[in-house]
Amino acid sequence: MASVEQIDGTGPSGEDGVRRRDFINIAAVSFAGVGAVAVVLPLIDQMNPSADVLALASTEVDLSAIQPGQAIKTTFRSQPLFVRQLTPKEIAEADKVDPSSLRDPQTLEERTVDGKKQWLVTMGVCTHLGCVPLGAGEGENRGEFGGYFCPCHGSSYDTAARIRKGPAPKNLEVPKYSFTSDTAILVG
Ligand code: FES
Structure with a gap:
């Protein structure tokens, strides 16, 4: 015991x-x-932000004025947001790339909403050090892959905003968004 x-x-x-x-x-x-x-x-x-605060932080974007081949630059939660309507040629260019050859492998389908492949919605923030790439504004340099070009250190993104050349490690980020009608999206 x-x-x-x-x-x-x-x-x-x-x-x-x-x-x-x-x-x-x-x-x-x-x-x-x-x-x-x-x-x-x-x-x-x-x-953590409340649901009300998050709702206020959502951004509605009207797509009706964006023609094929055009893009707009807006903001989402105080950061640049690019919304672009791809032309059939730009879609074909994105589709012909073997994703396994990419630094950050993704298809255009994976980066867009089902059945709305022409609408490319991405953050306008270079994944290298955070500069705002060119290519969303009228007449801006879109780089050698026809998407976006970051002038800070020369990163080039393709027509699906995937990184193709330069120091950026990742594709431009696709934020969470959904279509609220055929011509409007709600981001966030
Ligand atoms: S911040 Fe874009 S290439 Fe460096």
Whole structure:
């Protein structure tokens, strides 16, 4: 039968007592950890934007004035957003590329909404160091792959806004968006 000395770890049982103290210490630290998480989680929750704030941060874009081959530059959550209507030729150029040959392999289909392949919606933020690429404005340099060109360090994106040349590691980001009608999208 265990003696009192053995149970409180002060008895002559030596190693057994040490192990019991270790367990008590570990348990105390674990509870402290749980307490810290419990305190931190509500704080993080308070820092998350509410649904109302997120709704305000959505951007509706009217597509009706964007002709094939044209793009517009707008903003989404204070960052540049490019919306472009691709021509059949630009779609064909994007489709003929083997995605496995790309730095950031993706097809045009994967970057657009089903049945709306001509609408290319991307952030206008170069994935290298965050400059705003050219190509969405009238007459701007679209680079050697016909999409967007970042003048900061020479990254060239193709007609699906996929990185093809230069230091940028990733394709231009496609934000979350959906069509609210044939001629309007809601981004965010
Ligand atoms: S920021 Fe675009 S190439 Fe460097």
